[in-house]
Every structure is written in structure tokens, then in C-alpha cells.
Amino acid sequence: MLEFKDVQTFYGSIQALKGISLTVEKGEIVTLIGANGAGKTTLLMTMSGITPASIGTITYKGEDITKMRTDMIVRKGIAHSPEGRRIFSKMTVFENLQMGAMTNDPARFDENLDYVFELFPRLKEREWQLGGTLSGGEQQMLAMGRSLMSNPEFLLLDEPSLGLAPLVIRDIFRAIKQINEEHGVTVLLVEQNANHALKLAHRGYVLVTGNIVLSGTGQELLTNPEVQAAYLEGGH
Amino acid sequence: MSDTITNLPPKPEFNLQAIAKEMAITFVVGLGLMIPMVLLRANDVNGKLVIERHWQELFFALVLLVVGRLGLILLDKHKALPALIIGVVMAIAGYSIHFPTELLEVFTLAAGVILIIRAVLFLWREYKGITANDRENAKKRREKLLENSTGYISAIVIIIAGLLPFLSDILQLLLPDFLGGDSSFIANMSGRYVVDTAILILTYVLLAWGLNIVVGYAGLLDLGFVAFYAVGSYSFAILARDFNLGFWTALPLAGAFSMLSGLVLGFPVLKLRGDYFAIVTLGFGEIVRLLLLNLYELTGGPDGINGIPRPGIGNIVFSKRAKEEGTQTFTEFFSTNFWEITYSSNHRVIFLYYIVFILCMLVAIFTIRIRQQPLGRAWEALRENEVAAASLGINRTNIKLAAFAISATWGGFAGAFFASRQGFISPESYTFIESAIILAIVVMGGMGNLMGIALAAAILIGLPELFRDLEEYRMATFGFGLVLIMIWRPTGLISFRDPTVLLFGKKKKKADEEKLAEGAGS
Ligand SMILES: Nc1ncnc2c1ncn2[C@@H]1O[C@H](COP(=O)(O)OP(=O)(O)OP(=O)(O)O)[C@@H](O)[C@H]1O
Ligand SMILES: [Mg+2]
Numbered sequence: 001m002l003e004f005k006d007v008q009t010f011y012g013s014i015q016a017l018k019g020i021s022l023t024v025e026k027g028e029i030v031t032l033i034g035a036n037g038a039g040k041t042t043l044l045m046t047m048s049g050i051t052p053a054s055i056g057t058i059t060y061k062g063e064d065i066t067k068m069r070t071d072m073i074v075r076k077g078i079a080h081s082p083e084g085r086r087i088f089s090k091m092t093v094f095e096n097l098q099m100g101a102m103t104n105d106p107a108r109f110d111e112n113l114d115y116v117f118e119l120f121p122r123l124k125e126r127e128w129q130l131g132g133t134l135s136g137g138e139q140q141m142l143a144m145g146r147s148l149m150s151n152p153e154f155l156l157l158d159e160p161s162l163g164l165a166p167l168v169i170r171d172i173f174r175a176i177k178q179i180n181e182e183h184g185v186t187v188l189l190v191e192q193n194a195n196h197a198l199k200l201a202h203r204g205y206v207l208v209t210g211n212i213v214l215s216g217t218g219q220e221l222l223t224n225p226e227v228q229a230a231y232l233e234g235g236h
Numbered sequence: 237m238s239d240t241i242t243n244l245p246p247k248p249e250f251n252l253q254a255i256a257k258e259m260a261i262t263f264v265v266g267l268g269l270m271i272p273m274v275l276l277r278a279n280d281v282n283g284k285l286v287i288e289r290h291w292q293e294l295f296f297a298l299v300l301l302v303v304g305r306l307g308l309i310l311l312d313k314h315k316a317l318p319a320l321i322i323g324v325v326m327a328i329a330g331y332s333i334h335f336p337t338e339l340l341e342v343f344t345l346a347a348g349v350i351l352i353i354r355a356v357l358f359l360w361r362e363y364k365g366i367t368a369n370d371r372e373n374a375k376k377r378r379e380k381l382l383e384n385s386t387g388y389i390s391a392i393v394i395i396i397a398g399l400l401p402f403l404s405d406i407l408q409l410l411l412p413d414f415l416g417g418d419s420s421f422i423a424n425m426s427g428r429y430v431v432d433t434a435i436l437i438l439t440y441v442l443l444a445w446g447l448n449i450v451v452g453y454a455g456l457l458d459l460g461f462v463a464f465y466a467v468g469s470y471s472f473a474i475l476a477r478d479f480n481l482g483f484w485t486a487l488p489l490a491g492a493f494s495m496l497s498g499l500v501l502g503f504p505v506l507k508l509r510g511d512y513f514a515i516v517t518l519g520f521g522e523i524v525r526l527l528l529l530n531l532y533e534l535t536g537g538p539d540g541i542n543g544i545p546r547p548g549i550g551n552i553v554f555s556k557r558a559k560e561e562g563t564q565t566f567t568e569f570f571s572t573n574f575w576e577i578t579y580s581s582n583h584r585v586i587f588l589y590y591i592v593f594i595l596c597m598l599v600a601i602f603t604i605r606i607r608q609q610p611l612g613r614a615w616e617a618l619r620e621n622e623v624a625a626a627s628l629g630i631n632r633t634n635i636k637l638a639a640f641a642i643s644a645t646w647g648g649f650a651g652a653f654f655a656s657r658q659g660f661i662s663p664e665s666y667t668f669i670e671s672a673i674i675l676a677i678v679v680m681g682g683m684g685n686l687m688g689i690a691l692a693a694a695i696l697i698g699l700p701e702l703f704r705d706l707e708e709y710r711m712a713t714f715g716f717g718l719v720l721i722m723i724w725r726p727t728g729l730i731s732f733r734d735p736t737v738l739l740f741g742k743k744k745k746k747a748d749e750e751k752l753a754e755g756a757g758s
Contacts, residue, residue, distance in 0.1 A: 050626050074629025086624035088617055092735050099617050102610055103629040128735075150629065 001026040001186060002047075002154065007056035007066075009039075009046045016042040018210035019056070024154075029180050029187040031197040031218070033231055034207035040190040041083050043207070044156045047188075048080040049073045060154070074103045079152035083159050083190075085143040089132025093123055096131050096142055100149030108151060115183075116145035119175050137168035144175065154186045155179065161193045169193065173200055194231040198222045206231075250313050255306075262305040263298065270294055292336045300326075300344050307351040316358040323351030383732050390687050397593060400434055401426050401586040431585050433701045435657065438592040439650055440693045444677040445599050445686060446646030451675065452684035453612065454639040455619025457514040460501075460521025461674055464644040466528060466666035467497045468651025473541040473661055474534065483547035487652050494648020495641045497524075502640030506633055509622075521671055528663040540662025544655050546584065547591055554584035588657055595653060599646050600686055606642070615639055616733075673697075673714075680721045682728025691729050692721065 002024040009017040016039045024030045032040050045051040047058060049070040058066045065073055074080075079100075088096050097116060101109050117124040120141040126134060134142060140160055147155060157176065161169040173196055179185045191197035198204050198218040206214035206227060214227065221227050275294045278285050303322060310319040327348030335341045361371075382389075399406060404426040411422070424430065447461045471493035475486040501520050505513055528535045535541065548554055551563045556579055566587070567579040606612045614635045617625040626632055655661045677696055681689030696717045703713045721729060 048627060050623065069631065070626050071629040071631045074627075080627040082623055082627045086621045086627075088620040088624065090620055090733055091616065095613070095735055099613060099625075099628055099630075102614065146628070 001061060002188070003057075003059045004043075004047075005057045005059070007043075007046060007053045007058060009042055009051055009053050011042075011051070016210055017046060017053070020207075020210075020212055022205055022212060022215070024186060024188055026186055027180070027184060028203060029176065029189060029201045031189045031191055031194075031201035031204040032207055033191055033194040033197060033204060033221075033227075035230070036192075037209070038207040039210045040207055041158055042210075044080060044082075044158050044188070044190060047073075048078060048156060050080075071103060074150055077151070077153040078156065079147035079150050079154070080156040081143045081147040081158060081160065084162065085136075085139045087131040087134070087139050087142050087146070089130065091131055092128050093131060093134070093142055094127045096146050097123075097149050100146035102150075104150045109149075112149050112151060116148055119148070119178060120145055137164050137171070140164060140168075140172060141175070144172070148179065148185075152185060154188070156188050156190075158190045159192060160189070161191065161196065169196065176200065194227070195222075198227075250315070255309055255313075258309055259302055259306060263302055266298055266301040270297055290336070293340065296335055296340050300340065300347065304347045304351070307347075307355075311351075311354055311358060314358070316355045316362070319351055320355035320359070323348045323355055327352060379732075382730070386685075386687055386730060393687070393690070394597075397434070397438075401431050401589055428582055428585055431582075431589050433698060435585070435589050435592055436701065437694050437697045438589075438596050439654055439657075440674065440677060440697050441690045442592065442596055442599060442650040442653070443647055443674045444681065444689045444693055445596070445603060446643045446650065447674050448678050448681075448684060448686070448689055449603065449615070449643040449646070450639050451678050452689075453607065453615040453619065454636060455615075456636070456639070457510070458517045458643075459514050459668075459671055459675065460517035460519070460524075461643070461647060462666045462668065462670040463501065463521045463524035464494045464498060464647030465651040465654070465670065466524050466663075467644075468494045468648030469655040469661045469666070470528060470535055470541070470651075471648070472652035472655045473544045476545050476656075477541060477543070483545060483656055487649065487656075490652035491645045491648045494651065495645040497648075498640040498642075498644025499637060501644075502637050506636050518668070518671075521666075521668060525663050525666050528666065535663075538662060538664075540660060540664075541655075542660050544659050544661065546659065547588070547656050554587055592653055595649055599649070603686060611635065611638060676718060680718065680728055682725075682731035684733060685728070685730040688728055688730030695721065 004020050004022045007017055007020045008015065020039075020043060022030075032043065034040050042051060046053045047065075049065070049068055049072075053066055056066070057064055060073075060076060060078065063076070065076065065078075068076075088099060091099070097113060098109075101112060104112070122138055123141055123145055126138065131139065131142060140162075144157065144160060160172050160176070164172065176187060176189065177200060180187050189197055189201060198221050201218040203217050204215065204221045205212050206221065214221065214224065216224070222232070271294075274297050275290055277288050277290060279288050280286075303326060307319045307322040307326070310316075310322070325348070326344050330341050330344030330346075330348055333341075335344065396403070404422050404424070407422050407425065443461070443465060446464070447458060450456050450458045450461075468490045472486045472490035475481045475489055476483075481489070501517075505516050505520075508516055529537055531537070546554060548563070548566075552566050552569050553560075553563050554566050557565065565579070566583050567577060570577050607616075614625065614630045617628070617630060618632065618635055622632070654665075658665075673696070677692045678689055680696065681692035696714055699713045699717045700711060725731070
């Protein structure tokens with residue numbers, strides 16, 4: 001469904017992605033793990049066209065989207081929930097969700113709203129609260145819900161568990177599983193929380209300073225000694 | 237209520253040494269500032285600059301400063317009674333003693349009055365047992381009240397503004413004499429001077445509402461807004477001069493030219509953010525002014541453009557005599573169709589007032605509508621978080637360009653109106669200070685709230701007009717207005733944001749909207 005071929009991305013003269021090749025099949029949850037600064041966020045931003053690749057190609061459903069504008073990419077059914085949640089803090093929860101539906105057919109709004117509220121009932125209770133006054137966990141739910149409002153077939157999630165309490169993390173991961181299984185959304189998940197992510201994901205890639213050094217099924221990576229040493233210490 | 241007691245701040249400690257130290261600092265800083273500002277002043281004596289030394293003034297100013305500071309320190313230390321005494325002494329001194337300059341007297345009196353008010357308020361609170369907590373809650377309640385009543389406030393302000401030129405007639409008719417119906421205050425309410433000032437204020441309201449779209453909604457700090465104002469004025473003047481277009485044809489065209497200039501200037505700055513954006517727009521403002529100065533053939537350079545036609549309707553003109561074939565004066569028109577009136581230059585002023593008033597209303601309606609559209613929401617999203625907005629598929633380029641174009645159009649309307657009202661324009665009217673004033677109005681009004689911005693314009697433009705007699709201190713009242721607003725409402729006069737529900741989705745029921753109001757306030 002998605003294919004990266006030798007993708008390279010630069011910030012000025014700094015090269016953040018040094019030739020990434022990966023694939024994601026329809027219906028999969030694929031996770032991307034790696035240390036701070038490895039280039040995970042950059043990879044997602046490159047895919048959604050916010051920091052476009054300089055070299056290489058990204059194909060989505062057989063179509064080259066490497067140089068496509070973000071709004072066009074979103075219209076292709078790819079939604080991106082960026083790192084650090086980045087909700088609109090002065091807008092209400094409801095308005096935030098509306099923002100996610102900007103590129104979508106207005107007729108589908110109500111249906112999507114119900115879907116998001118079913119997934120995250122806590123958002124329903126706080127429909128009129130300002131985004132900035134939500135707790136961290138609620139903000140993450142809102143960020144995910146917001147990206148779901150565009151009816152994506154493909155969801156990019158950047159560190160959804162960042163800074164959350166274990167119980168909330170469990171809710172978030174449960175929601176990811178639900179989105180994937182019940183609604184058939186393909187997920188590319190970036191996580192620091194490698195233990196959780198690898199257990200949930202069908203497959204995973206390990207990113208080190210802009211290169212992919214390892215790949216395999218979630219189970220394989222979980223039991224891989226290198227991965228255990230580098231990313232799973234104390235993660236159990 | 238037990239928690240309010242535990243929340244009570246500790247009574248500040250009264251330490252003579254610390255007070256003496258602070259007063260000494262006040263003295264030294266005051267002296268340092270006043271030597272160049274009060275003591276040494278250049279004066280023009282028979283064409284020669286002479287430095288005068290105002291020792292007396294310096295002495296009085298320093299005493300005033302130190303004593304005033306002592307009063308404030310005492311208030312801080314919860315010693316309201318001595319502060320009250322100082323305030324009374326200062327007020328009496330300012331009122332009765334003859335100081336070297338009138339300004340010093342006014343300052344002393346004002347400082348005394350402020351001290352008295354604060355001390356009395358403090359004593360009253362102490363007497364009533366009002367704690368800081370209660371005050372905080374009361375403030376929240378007031379804020380809520382303001383929030384819920386802005387609709388009414390707006391309606392009242394619009395009605396008053398709409399009736400302004402006839403307000404004194406109406407009130408004279410309605411109010412019996414013993415209630416002041418015949419007072420000179422009421423008679424002057426719709427005087428020429430008031431309406432003229434109101435026209436000026438509304439011109440700035442128009443400008444500020446234009447800038448608000450870029451600064452308040454899209455969150456881009458534009459320091460060169462005056463460029464669009466200038467483009468509006470000059471394209472209006474040139475269209476009228478070279479193509480003989482009347483007001484009502486030239487006005488929309490001037491708006492269109494401004495919009496075009498907004499797109500042209502907007503395009504290169506799209507990728508810039510924050511400070512860089514501000515600096516480049518500042519540069520654009522200057523470039524436009526320099527172009528006006530140097531494109532002599534087109535703009536008349538420093539001489540400007542003269543004889544810009546005044547607005548009329550159809551073939552009706554608002555001058556004393558109809559100079560052109562086929563036109564008639566308003567006096568003639570009105571006298572033949574309605575009742576007999578005599579010529580008055582006030583008719584033209586009132587007509588101008590209604591033009592700018594209607595322009596303001598149109599801009600307000602359009603702006604409010606567009607804020608509820610996806611475009612308006614996209615601006616706000618961009619302001620709050622550019623990456624998030626981008627990740628949701630908002631096309632940053634188009635959205636920013638749209639903000640620029642619409643904001644420039646409003647500025648262009650204001651410029652065209654200004655040109656037509658003045659009859660003469662020159663580059664001097666389009667300096668950076670104009671951009672700064674407009675920006676100050678937007679920020680002080682509360683970034684994004686149209687009513688707040690209109691009130692800020694009334695205060696910041698109206699105050700200096702009100703104190704016209706102060707001559708060189710007139711602009712100081714502008715600064716005074718700024719400081720007042722900053723102290724009183726640091727986030728702007730009306731700074732809350734109305735959530736816009738009806739973008740799309742379910743038609744929200746009334747109950748939901750009430751919930752929304754609660755949620756937004758928390
Ligand atoms: N806007 C930018 N300008 C310059 N360099 C950047 C920019 N954004 C990221 N980088 C650099 O690119 C590299 C990859 O950053 P990226 O944010 O993709 O890492 P990450 O894997 O997401 O890290 P983390 O786990 O901490 O979020 C880092 O070296 C970072 O410093
Ligand atoms: Mg990251």
C-alpha cells in the first residue's frame with residue numbers, strides 16, 4: 001500500500017533521512033522505533049509532505065506522492081497526528097474535531113463525529129471544553145480523534161504515548177488496535193515505548209540516525225537481543 | 237470559606253531600611269531620567285539654540301516623584317492610612333500651590349487623587365473583609381458578565397453610532413429640560429467636531445479590522461499595513477484624476493488594487509515566520525512610501541495629489557454650488573423633494589460619516605461571516621499551530637494569501653475613503669507610525685475581537701482628539717491610553733474568543749450553545 005524507496009530528507013544542510021526504504025501493507029500496524037533524533041518524526045513529516053523528500057520516491061496505492069502538497073495527500077486518505085499532540089488550545093474540543101474534517105465531505109461529519117466519540121467517550125463529555133484545558137491524555141485522544149475526522153485509510157501516529165500515565169497509554173493503544181481492526185485503518189506508528197508498540201504492531205522497523213538498521217515482525221524484534229538492549233531496557 | 241483564610245497572603249513586613257533604600261533608588265533613577273528630560277532643555281532664542289536649566293522644575297518633579305513613590309510603597313505594605321494622608325496632601329498641594337509649570341500641578345493633583353482612590357479602596361476592602369480570593373472571584377464574574385453581554389454592548393454601540401449625527405436632536409426632543417435636555421453637552425453631542433472625530437475613529441476602525449485579519453486571526457505580525465492603506469488612497473486618487481471616475485466606481489477599484497498589492501506583497505513573505513515576517517513587512521511599508529515619493533509622474537512625489545473628488549450620490553454633490561453640468565447640490569435636491577433647508581457644510585460631514593459607518597458595517601458583517609467559514613477557522617488554526625494545521629491538510633499558502641488579500645482590501649477601502657475625505661494626499665500620511673498605531677489598536681482591542689478593536693480605536697484615537705488643547709502633549713495621551721489599557725486589561729479590551737460552532741455538522745441546539753458558553757469560559 002505504501003512504499004518508501006531510498007528516501008532522503010534534509011533540513012538545510014542537515015540530512016535527517018539517509019535513504020529510507022520500507023513498505024506498509026494494507027491493514028497492517030507497522031511501528032517505527034529508534035532513539036531520540038533518529039529521524040522518526042522526520043519520516044512521518046516527509047510522508048505527509050510537510051518536509052518533502054529531496055531524493056527518493058514515496059508511492060501510496062501505486063501513485064507517486066513524493067512531491068505532493070500536504071492537503072492533497074490528506075485528501076488521498078492519509079492522516080497525520082503530529083508529535084507533541086499540537087491541538088488547537090483556544091478552540092473547543094468540537095472545533096478541534098471540525099478542523100480535522102476540513103478536507104472531508106461535510107456530509108460525513110456527523111458519522112465521523114460519532115465514530116470518534118465512540119472511540120474516546122471522554123471527548124464526548126468534554127465537547128465544549130477548550131482544547132488547552134484538557135489533560136495530556138485527553139489531548140492525545142483529541143489529536144487522534146481529530147486526524148480520524150478525515151476518514152483516513154492510513155494513519156500516521158507520532159508518539160501517541162508521550163508523557164502519559166500507564167493506564168492512559170493502555171487506553172490509547174487499545175484505541176489504535178480498535179481503529180485498525182474494526183475500521184480497517186492501516187497504521188504507521190512511531191513510538192519510544194518500544195515494548196508496547198512492538199506487541200501491538202504486526203511489523204516494525206528500527207531507525208538509527210536516519211537509516212533503517214533492522215526490520216521484522218513485532219515478535220521478532222521484541223526478542224531480538226540488540227533491540228532488547230537498546231530499546232527495551234526497563235521497558236517491561 | 238475556610239480556605240480563603242489559609243490563602244491569605246502574609247502581611248508584608250514593615251522595614252524602614254528597605255523603604256529608605258527603595259526611595260533612594262527612586263531618587264537616583266528619577267534624577268538620572270530627569271536631568272536630560274526636565275533640567276536641560278534646548279530652546280530657540282532668536283534663531284539660536286540655547287540650553288536652558290530648569291532647576292526649579294527639576295526640584296519639584298523630584299519631590300513629587302519621591303513622595304508619590306512613598307505613598308505607593310506604604311500602600312504595598314498595607315499602611316493605607318499614611319498613604320491616604322500623603323495622597324490628600326499631594327492633591328491639595330497640586331490644586332492650590334502654584335508650581336513652576338501647569339503640567340506639574342496637574343501631575344501632582346492626579347497622583348494625589350490616584351493615591352487617595354487606592355488607599356480608600358484598600359481601607360474599604362479591609363473594613364468589609366474582602367480578601368484577594370473574593371476579588372479574584374468577583375473579577376471572574378465580571379469577565380463572564382462582559383462575555384455574555386458583548387452582543388448587547390455591540391448592539392447599543394452600533395445604534396448610538398448609527399444615530400450619532402442626529403443624537404442631539406433626538407435627545408433634545410426626548411429629554412425634558414430639567415433633565416439636561418437643553419444643556420450644551422447634549423447640544424454639542426452631534427456637533428461638527430464630534431462627527432469629524434467620529435469619522436476619524438471609524439477610519440481607524442476600518443483599518444484595524446483589516447489588519448486584524450492578518451494579525452488577530454492568522455497570527456502574522458504585519459508591521460507594514462500602511463502600505464495597503466497607501467495603495468488604496470493613491471489608486472483612488474489616480475483613478476479619479478486620470479480616468480475621471482466618481483467615488484462609487486473608484487472605491488471598489490481601489491479596494492481591488494489593494495487586494496492585488498496584498499497578493500503581490502504576500503507572496504514573497506509566505507515562507508517567513510515570526511520576527512522575519514515582521515521585519516520584511518516593515519520593509520514593504522517603507523518601500524511603498526518611497527515609491528510614492530519617487531514616482532513623481534504618477535503620484536506627485538512629496539507634493540502629493542490634490543483635488544481628489546468628494547463623494548456624492550448619483551448627480552447630487554455636497555458642495556455649496558454645483559459646478560458641473562447636470563449635477564445639483566444636496567441642498568437643492570433636499571429642498572425640492574422634501575422640505576426647505578439651507579446649505580450647511582455639516583451635510584457633507586454627515587454624509588461622509590454615513591459612508592464610513594456603512595463601510596464599517598459591511599466589513600464587520602463580511603469578517604464575522606468569514607470567521608465562521610472554513611477559511612476563518614483555518615486562519616485561527618494556522619495562528620495556533622502551524623504544523624498541526626498543515627498536518628490536517630490546510631493549504632498554508634492559499635490561506636495566508638487569502639488573509640493578506642482580504643486584509644489589504646479593507647485597508648484599501650479605508651485609504652480610498654481617507655483620500656476622498658481629505659481631498660489631498662501625500663506620502664507623509666503613510667509612515668510607519670500609522671502602521672504602529674493601527675497595530676496598537678488591534679492588540680489593545682484584544683486581537684480578533686471586532687468590538688474590542690472598535691473600542692480601542694475610540695479610546696486611542698478619541699483621547700488625543702479630546703485633549704486637543706494640550707497641544708504638544710496630545711500624543712502623550714495616546715501613550716497614556718496605551719498604558720491604561722495595558723494595566724487595566726493586559727490581554728486587550730475584549731480578548732475572549734467566540735467559538736464558532738456552525739462550521740458544519742449537526743445544527744447545534746440552544747442548550748448546546750449554552751454549554752458551549754460555559755465551556756469556553758472555564
Ligand atoms: N526543523 C529542523 N531543522 C533542523 N534540523 C531538524 C529539524 N527537525 C529535526 N531536525 C533534526 O533532524 C534529526 C531527526 O529529528 P526527528 O525529529 O525526526 O527525530 P525523532 O526520531 O523524531 O526524535 P524524537 O524521538 O526525539 O522525537 C535530528 O537530528 C534533528 O535535530
Ligand atoms: Mg520525534
